[in-house]
Each structure stands twice: as structure tokens, then as C-alpha cells.
Amino acid sequence: MKQPKQAPRAPLHKHTSRNEFSKFLAGFGFAFQGLWYAIRTQRNVRVHLAMAILAILLGVFLHISAVEFALVFIAISGVFIAEMMNTAIELCVDLASPNYHPLAKVAKDVAAGAVLVNAILSIIIALFIFGPHLWALLFHTL
Numbered sequence: 001m002k003q004p005k006q007a008p009r010a011p012l013h014k015h016t017s018r019n020e021f022s023k024f025l026a027g028f029g030f031a032f033q034g035l036w037y038a039i040r041t042q043r044n045v046r047v048h049l050a051m052a053i054l055a056i057l058l059g060v061f062l063h064i065s066a067v068e069f070a071l072v073f074i075a076i077s078g079v080f081i082a083e084m085m086n087t088a089i090e091l092c093v094d095l096a097s098p099n100y101h102p103l104a105k106v107a108k109d110v111a112a113g114a115v116l117v118n119a120i121l122s123i124i125i126a127l128f129i130f131g132p133h134l135w136a137l138l139f140h141t142l
């Protein structure tokens with residue numbers, strides 16, 4: 001008996017890889033939406049952004065080394081990551097517990113503590129990197 005003619009199959013691997021690629025691009029889009037949400041709604045994130053720009057400009061002005069710049073960028077990204085995780089945790093807690101709950105309080109306080117630890121660490125890194133350069137600028141060139 002003659003087999004019914006089947007429609008030629010679409011090359012599955014190509015189709016799948018295109019889907020995977022558009023998912024990959026969409027993932028970037030969602031990540032940027034999250035970043036924009038944090039910048040738009042969180043005053044602390046905007047303060048960190050201003051501090052980050054200042055630190056980079058100061059680094060350029062003081063001619064800090066590539067390794068010192070790398071440390072500055074690590075500190076900057078650390079603060080942003082902590083602040084954005086804090087925002088995500090706050091939103092999850094508000095969703096799960098809109099009313100007062102001792103565990104909700106602890107979750108938010110711990111997340112805020114993580115931001116504080118990171119901010120203190122960044123100040124220490126800034127002192128170690130910019131301190132000697134500023135010292136040299138102030139007391140050796142006057």
C-alpha cells in the first residue's frame with residue numbers, strides 16, 4: 001500500500017536554535033526592565049549610580065591604575081547587586097506578607113543589612129584606592 005505523502009519536516013534544530021536565541025534576547029530585555037525598575041523606583045540605587053559615576057571620574061582624574069579601576073568596578077557592581085537583591089526581596093516580602101509579620105521584618109532587615117555591609121566594604125575599598133592618590137596630590141604637589 002502506498003504511504004500517505006508527508007509534508008517535509010521543518011529543520012527542527014534551526015527552528016529550535018532561533019527560539020532559543022529569541023528567548024535569550026528576551027531574557028536580556030527582562031533583565032534591563034528590572035534594572036530600569038530599580039533605577040526608577042529606588043532612591044538608593046540612584047544615589048549609588050551618582051556615586052559610581054563620581055568614583056569613575058575621580059579615578060580618571062587621579063590616573064589610578066588598571067587594577068585599581070578593576071577594584072573600583074568590583075565595588076560598584078557589588079553595591080548595585082546588593083541593592084537590587086534587596087529590592088527584589090522587599091517586593092517578594094510585600095507580596096507574601098502585606099501585613100506586619102515578624103519574619104517579614106527579619107527578611108527585610110537582613111536584606112538591608114547586606115546592602116549596609118557592601119556599602120561599608122565599598123567605602124573601605126575607596127579609602128585604600130583613592131586615599132594614597134589624594135594624599136600625594138594634596139601634600140606632594142603643593
Ligand SMILES: Nc1ncnc2c1ncn2[C@@H]1O[C@H](COP(=O)(O)OP(=O)(O)OP(=O)(O)O)[C@@H](O)[C@H]1O
Binds near residue numbers: 093094098100102105
Ligand atoms: N510586612 C512587614 N512586616 C514586618 N515589618 C516590616 C514589614 N514591612 C516592612 N517592615 C519593617 O520596616 C522596615 C522598612 O521597610 P520598607 O519596606 O519600607 O523598606 P525600606 O528599606 O524603607 O524600603 P525602600 O528601599 O523602598 O525605601 C523593614 O526593614 C522592616 O523592619
